Amino acid sequence: MRLTDEQLSQFEKNGFLLLPQFAQAQMCDTIRDIALAHLKHKVPPVETEYEYEIKSKEEREKTLGTGVPHFVKEVSVRRLRQVYHRDIVFREWMEHERIRPVLAQILGERPVITIAHHNSIMTKMPHTSTQTRWHQDFRYWHFENDNLVSVWLALESENSQNGVLEFIPGSHRMQFTPEQFDEKEYFLEDVPQNRALIESKVSHPLQKGDVVLFHCKLLHRANKNMTDTPKISFVYTVKGAGNHAQEGTRSSAYEEIPLPLDTLP
Numbered sequence: 365m366r367l368t369d370e371q372l373s374q375f376e377k378n379g380f381l382l383l384p385q386f387a388q389a390q391m392c393d394t395i396r397d398i399a400l401a402h403l404k405h406k407v408p409p410v411e412t413e414y415e416y417e418i419k420s421k422e423e424r425e426k427t428l429g430t431g432v433p434h435f436v437k438e439v440s441v442r443r444l445r446q447v448y449h450r451d452i453v454f455r456e457w458m459e460h461e462r463i464r465p466v467l468a469q470i471l472g473e474r475p476v477i478t479i480a481h482h483n484s485i486m487t488k489m490p491h492t493s494t495q496t497r498w499h500q501d502f503r504y505w506h507f508e509n510d511n512l513v514s515v516w517l518a519l520e521s522e523n524s525q526n527g528v529l530e531f532i533p534g535s536h537r538m539q540f541t542p543e544q545f546d547e548k549e550y551f552l553e554d555v556p557q558n559r560a561l562i563e564s565k566v567s568h569p570l571q572k573g574d575v576v577l578f579h580c581k582l583l584h585r586a587n588k589n590m591t592d593t594p595k596i597s598f599v600y601t602v603k604g605a606g607n608h609a610q611e612g613t614r615s616s617a618y619e620e621i622p623l624p625l626d627t628l629p
């Protein structure tokens with residue numbers, strides 16, 4: 365598949381692009397079944413609600429990806445990390461021939477999967493999940509430039525009740541000051557200039573098989589899950605091949621997987 369010029373302009377302008385009914389339902393069901401088994405057994409590496417909500421940014425960077433922390437049995441898993449190596453079904457989706465040309469077009473160069481960051485099954489569990497506050501993924505990552513895009517795949521319905529993603533269109537191209545963020549790099553909701561911007565937020569309910577591409581600087585958030593059913597999604601990030609991770613940072617600490625370049629972007 366190739367994106368139209370209009371779709372590329374939409375991504376450039378808004379910082380995200382919805383691709384309805386992009387992935388086959390059967391593949392989504394298989395991914396979900398495998399993910400549920402890994403979640404049930406808390407197969408490491410995982411991120412827990414505890415790590416996400418309580419710990420400081422520095423503490424979180426230290427524990428992520430190192431295995432199961434001692435407290436993990438009692439707390440809810442928020443995400444399964446490093447899913448590329450967990451199962452061939454996960455790998456096949458990330459390398460799928462339908463998505464590869466789209467990613468090359470969006471990035472304008474050869475796409476490379478980063479294992480260091482979003483390479484995850486993301487959950488919102490009933491009763492235990494928390495909201496994800498407004499943030500830009502790029503603030504937590506360390507790359508030479510911002511040519512990175514995340515690929516979100518809905519494995520079932522996602523809506524305002526179970527924590528669908530919300531975006532601030534165009535925020536990936538805006539300049540912000542440090543005062544607009546708290547010490548954990550969340551975009552403050554009680555600063556007047558932020559409040560005005562947050563009013564422009566949008567969200568699109570998703571169905572199984574829908575894909576959302578979003579830029580690494582786009583401000584986004586998600587509510588907690590207020591239903592009785594887990595919400596499970598797949599998210600992974602690709603970068604342009606010419607965009608290198610900074611040495612000595614977590615972004616450079618994991619393998620990268622270049623995708624085949626089928627046609628010139």
Ligand SMILES: O=C(O)CCC(=O)C(=O)O
Binds near residue numbers: 527529
């Ligand atoms: O909690 C969610 O579903 C949103 C995930 C997210 O924003 C992120 O992982 O960057």
